[in-house]
Amino acid sequence: MTPVHPRVVLAAPSSGSGKTTVASLLCLALRARGLRVQPFKLGPDYLDPTHLTRAAGREARNLDSFLMGRDRLRQLFARAAAQADVSVLEGVMGLFDGRDPTTDEHSTADLAALLGAPVVLVIDAGGMARTAAAVAAGLRDFRPDLHVAGVILNRVGSGRHAALCEAALDQVGLPTLGFVPRDEALHLPARHLGLVSAEQVHWDESRALHAAAGLRLDALLAAAQAPALPLPPAPGGPGARVRVAVAHDEAFHFSYPDALDELRAQGAELTPFSPLRDAGLPPDVRGVLLPGGYPEMHAQALSANRSLHTQLRAFAAGGGAVLAECGGLMYLGEALDVDGTSVEMCGVIPYRTRMGARLTLGYREATAVRNSLLAPAGAAVRGHEFHHSVLTHAPTRPAWRWTAHDGSVTEEGYASGNVLASYLHLHLGADPALAARFLRACRGGAA
Structure with missing residues (x-):
């Protein structure tokens, strides 16, 4: 018998169609059936995966062909999918939206093709009936090599409404694989960096299961059948054990599970700590990771924890070795300006930041300006930016440089000795060499 990794990609015509809600309901319903469900989120998003994790009871993982590369993505997907009965992959934006409007590269469609995964369209049926079939057929026919297995109708007004849409979908040869009723209680609120994390949203599991009752699980599981992908080779033996403190609380929690797994595989003993509550670092640490998050939402509490500032300095x-991304950079700086009020931060790096209204967002192909914790000078890396804050001045010891489409050059971040702070989010699981260089610095650093 040919081994399988059952998997399904939930895609939509556009953002805002309810992919996260429907994916969460599907994970919950499959889990309630007793299946081990592995959720994935396409793209670099840190927030949607928290909802999928809660629903599946299993940590959601990111899949991003730009950050990871195609071969590494397939390896990491296969490794996680092999541990589950079925994988649910939530797409990003519209089905064909990637980096360039003239190609499917780095889009949900591109990833579905890369993984040989059937696609289920999530169509927001509010205010339409027959048009739902036209939209779904257009998406199916735009790229015939994709396997579009069917449609889940979201935000339907009634059983009668769902039946009207289903009749139209039958005419174009697309099965209806379920529907989700219109229910404002299922709506996931947004904040300035996207959806709020699952910890900040009340989850009425019984109501969610009731809403998921319209999903046709047998048909969805049948549609999800797909051949298994080759498993990657087992990682080599870990290096010498080294303890690394990882900030994790309401202010700092933007970490990729595969990146943390790669650090563990290479010998890191990851110890969580809270910059909000802990007076000092965990004992015997040789490295500190400060991921992104929401330091601006907790600026006063972070500022008040002066004993931790002293220890970090x-x-x-x-x-x-201190590695900080985005919110971590803000925290390591001298001060953060929130609504015109300057709030003292750690003072580890000679930078100041302030909150702004404009969102800086996008993938970056960067070059290391100088030697740092993660890369030697001249090395190329791929990352992404996602922040509202900005430096109040030009960087004095920039870590990275990149050229925009208009030819303008940006220098960004801070690299000096064993400290690297940057707005650039990198994926340490995408390139094991990044994790290896960081851990070498940890092992060679002072306790």
Whole structure:
């Protein structure tokens, strides 16, 4: 018998169609049936995966062909999918939306083709009936090599409404694989960096299961059948054990599970700590990771924890490896300006930041300006930016440089000794060499 990794990609005509809600309901319903469900989120998003994790009871993982590369993405997907009965992959934006409007590259469609995964369209049926079939057929026919297995109708007004849409879909040869009723209680609120995380949203599981009752699980599971992908080779033996403190609380939690797994595989003992609550670093750490998050939402509490500031400054001054991304950069700086009020931060790096209205967002192909914790000078990396804050001045020791489409050059971040802070989010699981270089610095740094 040919082994399978059952998997399905939930895609939509556009953002805002309800993919996260429907994917969460599907994960919950499959889990309630007793299946091990592995959720994935396409793209670099840190927030949608929290909802999928809660629903599946299993940590959601990101899949991003730009950050990871195609071969590494297939490897990481296969490794996680092999541990589950079925995988649910939530798409990003519209089905064919990627980096360039003239190609499907890095889009949901591109990833579905890469993984040989059937596509189920999530159509917001509010205010339409027959048109739902026209939209779905257009998406199916735009790229015939994709396997569009059917449609889930979202935000239907009644059983009668769902039946009207289904009749139209039957005419174009697309099966209806379920429907989700219109229910404002299922709506996921947004904040300035996207959806709020699952920890901030009340989850009425019984109501969610009731809403998921319209999903046709047998048909969806039949549609999800697909051949297994080759498993990657087992990672090599880990290096010497080294303890690394990882900030994790309401202010800092934007980490990729595969990146943390790669660090563990290479010998890191990851120890969580809270910059909001802990007076000091965990004992015997040789490295500190400060991921992105919402430091601006907790600026006063972060500022008040002066004992941790003192420890972080001493740790960095003594050669300890400190890696900070986005919110971590803001925290390591001298001050953060929120609504015109300057709030003191750690003072590890000579930078100041302020909140702004404009969102800086996008993939970056960057070059290392100088040697740092993650890359030697001249090395090329891929990352993404996603932030509302900005530096109040030009960077004095920039870590990265990239050229925009208009030819303008940006220098960004801070690299000095064993400290690297940047707005650039990198994926340490995408390139094991990044994790290896960081851990080498940890092992060689002062305690």
